[in-house]
Amino acid sequence: MILKERKVPLRILQSEALLRRLSPEHPLIPIIQEDLRKRRAGFRGEQDVDRHLELLADEDFTIFHDVRLLFGNHYFQMDTLILTSYFAVILEVKNIFGTLEFDLGLKQLIRKANGKGEGFLDPITQVKKQEYIFRKWLLENKINQLPIKSFVVISNPTTILKVQNNEELRKYVTHLHNLYQILLEYKQHHQSLKLEVKDLRRLSKKIIKSNTPVTSNSLEYYNLKKEDIQTGVICPECGTSPMMRKCGVWICSYCRATSKSAHVQALSDFFILLKPTITNQEAKTFLHLSSRDQTYTILKKSNFSSTDSTKNREYFLPTILQ
16 A cells, blocks of 8 residues: 655756746856756656555555655655554665665675766665664654665666675665565565554554654755746746737737746746745736736636735635745
8 A cells, every 4th residue: 555655846846946046147057957867867766666566465465655654853754654553664766777886795786887987875884874863763762673774776777786795785685676576585584573554554644643744945055046037927938938818818929829827837936936925916927917906817727725814815825846
């Protein structure tokens, strides 16, 4: 059973919005594009793992994707957490192509591809740390008998793995195509009941309740100013902005395309990049509208939650973007 689905990471949504809203000549465009490429690759790898784990739906596995929990004063994040009444499994997903050389002594990972070498943080050390902290988190929640196993999952099937100690590597690293069989075999070797069904449900609810999605400020991360963000409704056909609103329809002055809902993307960009609430005046300015009444009609039809105040009413970031 998949109890927590994976959403598109906020940083991907923010990078996509920045590429829509920054001037094409902005010097940070190539950097943001490369960051976005890497994040999309990582997300695709996680989605590939998710599809494989769907096969475990009938195997008494409770699956949580992208879990972020607080322990002490710090958060720790797990790409995928699998719970059963007998054990738990943590998966750290890596979508890296080329030849990967694991140096378990120096605790580093080197990727060689296209005649170049590139260093990465050691994912085995990373997933071991997640395992250690999650064990502490479980103890804090009065659960101390549940065995925990962690794996680094390489989602790219063409990736070649090299390591000095192959036996140690096999304990922690697997290609995606082996994951399903490994989990079933692990289940066969762990038949000692550690959690009653009611306790497993209680733990699952606790994880869902305690999960804290990551927040990030992309303007601060890239040292951008609010003034760098171009306003206006962008034409979904040719990318020109701003579109003009006339008789309830958005019209592109360049290609003459029309749209009734092009403002939805613009408002999403505002929420993602600038702030999680918007007033009538802010929306009027951002969408290049001519009147407060026109703006109120658009916000009202968008079904956003809002404060009760009439004079200073604020509309809230939609749940789908949180």
